[in-house]
Amino acid sequence: MSETRKAAPIRGKAHKYGDNVDTDVIIPARYLNESEPAALAAHCMEDLDPAFARKVGKGDLIVAGRNFGCGSSREHAPLAIKASGVACVVAESFARIFYRNAINIGLAILECPEAAREAQAGDELELDLAAGKVRNLTKGSEHGAKPFPPFMRSIMEAGGLIEYHRERLARK
Amino acid sequence: MGMTMSQKIIAARAGLPAVEAGDLVEAGVDMALGNDITAPVAIREFRRTGAGAVFDRSRVALVPDHFAPNKDIKSAQQCKAMREFALEMGIEHYFEVGEAGIEHALLPERGLVLPGELVIGADSHTCTYGAVGAFSTGVGSTDLAAAMASGSVWLKVPAAIRFRLAGELGGWASGKDLILHIIGMIGVDGALYRSMEFCGPGVAGLSMDERFTIANMAIEAGAKNGIFPVDRATRSWAASVSGRRYAEYEADADAEYEATVDVDLAAVPPTVAFPHLPSNARPIGEAEGVALDQVVIGSCTNGRIEDLRVAASILRGRRVAKGLRCLVFPGTQKIYLQALREGLVEDIVGAGAVFSAPTCGPCLGGHMGILAEGERALSTTNRNFVGRMGHSGSEVYLASPAVAAASAIAGAICDPAKIADPAGGRAAARPRDGRGGER
Numbered sequence: 001m002s003e004t005r006k007a008a009p010i011r012g013k014a015h016k017y018g019d020n021v022d023t024d025v026i027i028p029a030r031y032l033n034e035s036e037p038a039a040l041a042a043h044c045m046e047d048l049d050p051a052f053a054r055k056v057g058k059g060d061l062i063v064a065g066r067n068f069g070c071g072s073s074r075e076h077a078p079l080a081i082k083a084s085g086v087a088c089v090v091a092e093s094f095a096r097i098f099y100r101n102a103i104n105i106g107l108a109i110l111e112c113p114e115a116a117r118e119a120q121a122g123d124e125l126e127l128d129l130a131a132g133k134v135r136n137l138t139k140g141s142e143h144g145a146k147p148f149p150p151f152m153r154s155i156m157e158a159g160g161l162i163e164y165h166r167e168r169l170a171r172k
Numbered sequence: 173m174g175m176t177m178s179q180k181i182i183a184a185r186a187g188l189p190a191v192e193a194g195d196l197v198e199a200g201v202d203m204a205l206g207n208d209i210t211a212p213v214a215i216r217e218f219r220r221t222g223a224g225a226v227f228d229r230s231r232v233a234l235v236p237d238h239f240a241p242n243k244d245i246k247s248a249q250q251c252k253a254m255r256e257f258a259l260e261m262g263i264e265h266y267f268e269v270g271e272a273g274i275e276h277a278l279l280p281e282r283g284l285v286l287p288g289e290l291v292i293g294a295d296s297h298t299c300t301y302g303a304v305g306a307f308s309t310g311v312g313s314t315d316l317a318a319a320m321a322s323g324s325v326w327l328k329v330p331a332a333i334r335f336r337l338a339g340e341l342g343g344w345a346s347g348k349d350l351i352l353h354i355i356g357m358i359g360v361d362g363a364l365y366r367s368m369e370f371c372g373p374g375v376a377g378l379s380m381d382e383r384f385t386i387a388n389m390a391i392e393a394g395a396k397n398g399i400f401p402v403d404r405a406t407r408s409w410a411a412s413v414s415g416r417r418y419a420e421y422e423a424d425a426d427a428e429y430e431a432t433v434d435v436d437l438a439a440v441p442p443t444v445a446f447p448h449l450p451s452n453a454r455p456i457g458e459a460e461g462v463a464l465d466q467v468v469i470g471s472c473t474n475g476r477i478e479d480l481r482v483a484a485s486i487l488r489g490r491r492v493a494k495g496l497r498c499l500v501f502p503g504t505q506k507i508y509l510q511a512l513r514e515g516l517v518e519d520i521v522g523a524g525a526v527f528s529a530p531t532c533g534p535c536l537g538g539h540m541g542i543l544a545e546g547e548r549a550l551s552t553t554n555r556n557f558v559g560r561m562g563h564s565g566s567e568v569y570l571a572s573p574a575v576a577a578a579s580a581i582a583g584a585i586c587d588p589a590k591i592a593d594p595a596g597g598r599a600a601a602r603p604r605d606g607r608g609g610e611r
Contacts, residue, residue, distance in 0.1 A: 020360055020449060024557040028564075029536040033239055033246035035213045047559035067361040067394060071555060072536070073296040075213055075312040096365050096396055097296055101312035151196045151326065161314050162220045165322060169222055 009128045010087045010108065011137075012061040016121040019065035021048065023077040023098065026069065032076055037083035044080040058085035061127075063119045065091065069098025075105060082107040088127055090134060090145075092116045103152055104161040110134065112145035174424025176332040177399050178367040181307035181421050185290040186327075193331035193428070201231065202306075203284055204319040205293030207275055208236040208247065210312075211254045214294055217317035226261045227323035233265040233284060234258050235275040238532045243539035273504025273530035276300040276388060276472035281504055283414025287402045288421050292316070292325050297472050297554065299390045302399035303383035304406055305420065309397045330396045332367040333358075334429040337374030339438040344588040344597035346482070347382025348474055348552065348572035351389040352443040354435065356453025364394035366430065369423065371401055374437045379601065380409045381478040388473045389554050392450040442587060444550070445570035448558045456575060456587045466549040467492075467580040468561075469573050470501025470528075471535045474552035477507050478601040479573040484516035485600035486577035486592050487523035493583030498525035499541045505530060514604040525580065537561045543568075550579050574600070 025048040027040055034040075045052035062081065068091035069077060078101045081089065088108040102109045108129060115134035119125060123138040132145040148156065158164040175183065179191050186197040206214050211234055218226075226232050234254050239247035258266035265284060272278060276297050279285050285301040291308035292298065294316040301308035311325065319325050335354065341347075355362070368390045370383075378386070383400050390398025400406070402420045410418060444459035446452040469475075469483050480502060492498045500520050502508040508530065511517050520527050534541030535553040543549055543562030549569070551561065556568035569585065574597060578588040588597070 022555075022557045024536070024555065024560050025564075028559055029209075029238075029538055032209045032538075033244060033250060035216070035250075047564040067364065070360060070394060071296065071391075071557060073210065073294055073298075073310040073312055075210070075294075075314060079213075093361065093364065095361070095394060097310050097312060097391075100315060104312055104314035104318075149196055149328075155326075161318050162217050165221050165318050169321075 009126050011124070011126045012059045012087050013057070014061050014063040014119045014121060014123045014125055015052065015056065016119060017048065017062065017064040020067045020070055021064050022071035023069055023074050024071055026077040027074065027080045032074060035076060037079045040076050040080035041083035044084045053084065056084050056086065059087045060085065061125055062086055062089045063116055064089070065116065066093045068094050070095035073097045075101045078102045078105055078107045090116050090125070090127065103155055106156065106160040110145045112143055115143040173428055174426035176367060176369055176427045176429070177401065177421050177423040178307050178332060178369065178397055179329055181288055181290055182327060182329055191329045193329055195329040196326060197329060198324050198326050199290055201292055201319050201323055201325050202289035203231055203233060203291045204316055205233045205235070205275060205279065205291070205295065205298060206316050207238050207295055208240055208251045208254055209238045210294035210316065212250045213313035214316040214320065215253060215257045217314050218320050221317060221321040223321035226263065226320045229262045230264045232263050232320055233279060234263055235267050235272055235278060236269060237272060237274050238536065239538050240531060241269050241529065271505060273507070274472045274475055274532055277475055277503025277507065280304060280384065281413060281506055283416065286410055286414060286416060286418035287406060288419035292319055296391045297388050299395065299397045300384055300388040300472060302387035302390065302397050303380065304410065305400060305402035307397055307399065310391060330365055330367045331430050332369050333363050334432045335368060335370045336372040336432060336434045337370060337437055338372055338434065339374055339436050340377045341437045341440060343594055344442050344574040345440050346572045346574065346597065347378055347385040349443040350437065350440050351386045352445050352450065352453045352570060353440045355389065355393050355451050356443065357433065358393055360392060360449050360451045361394040363390065366395055368393065368395045368398040370398065375400060376403060379478060380405055381476040384476060385473055389450070392554055442572060442575050444575065444585060445556055447556050447567040447569065450554065450556060450570060459569070459585045460587060462569065462585040463548065464496055464550050464579055464584055465547040466541065466543065467496065467498045467576050468534050468541060468549060468551040468553060469576045470503065471532065471553040472503065473554045474573050475501055475503030475507065475530070477510050479552065480507065480511045480516050481514070481604065482597070482600045483573040483577040484519040485596070486574060486581065486588055487525060488519035490523055490581045492524035492580045496580060496583050497541070498580040499528060499534060500525050501528045501533060502530050534561055550576055550585060552576050
C-alpha cells in the first residue's frame with residue numbers, strides 16, 4: 001500500500017500565490033451545484049487567477065503563503081486542485097479543514113514556510129514527502145518540511161480516509 | 173495539568189481519562205451533519221466504504237439549505253440525491269424545505285445539539301454549536317462519510333486561546349460586533365487549529381442568540397471550535413428545546429491556554445469588516461458613508477429572532493433608500509412564524525425590503541441576491557472574500573443586523589445610533605409582546 005512512499009520525489013513548476021487563499025476563490029460557490037472533479041477543475045482558482053485552469057500542467061505545484069484553504073469546508077476545493085493535475089500544494093501554513101480534506105482525499109500537501117516564502121512563480125521544485133524535504137532547483141536551496149504524524153501517514157498510505165476505513169472494516 | 177473545556181469533551185467521547193493538545197484521537201460523534209452541497213460528495217464516499225447502513229439513524233442530520241429551494245437543475249439533482257439517501261437509510265433528521273431552514277439555526281432549535289456533545293458537520297460553520305457548550309467543528313465530506321459509516325472522527329486535540337469577557341455591550345453593539353472586533357484583533361489565522369474558549373463575567377450578559385453568532389464565526393479566525401461555558405441561560409435554553417439529558421463540562425482551574433485575551437465589552441463599538449477579509453474590522457465611525465447597492469440580513473450567523481427584531485425595530489416606519497435592495501432571510505421556518513406573530517415581517521416588508529424563505533442563498537453567492545460587477549453589499553453574514561456573494565469584482569462589508577438595517581435606510585454604511593434611539597440596541601432584541609425575555 002505504500003506506493004506513494006516509494007514513488008520518486010515530486011518534481012514540478014511552481015504557481016505562486018499569497019496569504020489566505022480561501023476556498024471561495026479556489027472553487028467559487030457558483031460551481032458547487034455539481035461535484036465531478038473534472039468539472040470543478042475547469043474553474044479551479046478562477047476568482048484569483050482566471051488563467052490558472054489553462055496554464056496549469058500535470059505535475060505542477062501550487063506554492064502559497066499562510067492559511068491556505070481558509071473559509072468553507074467544501075471538499076470541492078482540494079478535489080478541484082487534484083483534478084487540475086497539481087501534484088502537491090506547498091504553503092507556509094494550511095487552514096485546518098483544508099488540511100484534513102487534502103489528507104482524506106489523497107492530495108499531497110506540505111507545510112514548509114521557508115520554501116514557500118522563497119519560491120517564485122516558475123521555479124522548479126523537488127519534493128520528498130517521505131523525508132520532508134523541499135529543494136528549489138532553480139535557486140539551488142533546500143529546506144526541511146514539517147513531518148506528518150504517523151496516524152496521518154497511515155491514512156495517506158492507505159490512499160485516503162475511505163480506504164483506511166475499508167481496510168479496518170475488512171479486518172473486523 | 174488540567175484540561176480546557178474542549179479537551180474534556182474530546183477526552184470523554186474518546187473514552188480517555190485525559191488528553192493533551194496535539195494528541196491524535198478517535199472520538200465518538202453525537203451528531204454528524206451534511207447539507208445539499210457537501211452531502212452528495214459524502215454519500216458518494218460513503219458508498220465506497222462498503223458500509224450498508226449509517227451507524228445510527230438518529231445521529232445523522234441532512235439539511236437542504238444552501239441551494240434550496242432548488243435554484244437550478246443541477247442543484248435539484250443534488251437535493252434529490254440527498255433526499256433519496258435519507259429515505260434509503262431511514263435517517264430521522266432529514267428536513268425537507270418547508271420544515272427546515274439554515275442548518276446551524278435549525279439543529280439547535282430542534283434540540284439536536286446539547287451541552288457536552290461532540291458534533292461534526294460537513295460545513296465550516298458547524299462551530300456554531302459551541303454556543304451551547306458543545307464541542308463542534310467543521311470537517312469535509314469524506315470525514316462526514318467516514319463518520320456516517322463508523323460513528324467516529326479523528327481529531328487532533330486543540331490547544332486553546334482564552335477570551336475573558338468583562339462588562340456589558342452598550343448602545344447598538346451586539347455579539348456580531350464583538351466577534352468582528354476579536355477577529356480584527358487576532359486575524360483570520362489568529363486561532364488557527366485552536367479552540368477559542370470564551371469565559372468571564374461578561375458571558376452572562378450575552379443572549380443565546382448572540383453566543384450562536386460569536387461561536388459561528390470562530391472559523392473566521394481559523395479556529396477549530398469556539399465554546400462558551402454552560403450557565404443559567406444555557407440550561408434554560410436547553411430545557412426549552414429538548415428533554416434529553418446532557419453533561420456539563422467546565423475547564424479545569426489549571427487548564428493551559430496558549431494565550432489569554434481580555435475584552436472589555438463596554439469598549440466594543442459597532443464594527444464593520446471591510447473587503448476582502450473578516451479581519452479587516454474597523455469601528456463604525458471609520459466606515460460611515462460607504463455607498464451600498466445591497467443589504468443582506470440573515471444567514472447562520474445572524475438570521476435568528478433577535479436579529480430580526482433588531483432589524484425590524486430600525487426599519488419600522490422608515491423606507492429603504494431608493495436604488496438599494498434590502499433582503500431579509502429568517503434562519504428557519506419557526507423563526508419565520510415567530511417574526512410573523514411579532515409583526516416583524518410587516519415592519520420589514522413595509523419598509524420596502526424583501527422577506528424570503530430560509531436559505532443560505534446569497535451568503536455564498538448561491539442565489540436570491542447575487543452581486544454584479546462593481547456592486548457593493550453590506551451583509552450580516554460571515555465572509556467577505558473576493559467573489560463571495562457574486563462577481564469577483566463585487567465587494568462585501570460585514571456587520572450586525574442593526575448596522576445593516578440602518579445602512580439600508582441611509583443607502584450607505586450608517587451608525588444605527590444616528591437613526592434610532594442611541595441606547596436602544598439591547599431593548600430592541602427583546603420580544604415585541606412586552607413580556608421581556610430570557611436574556
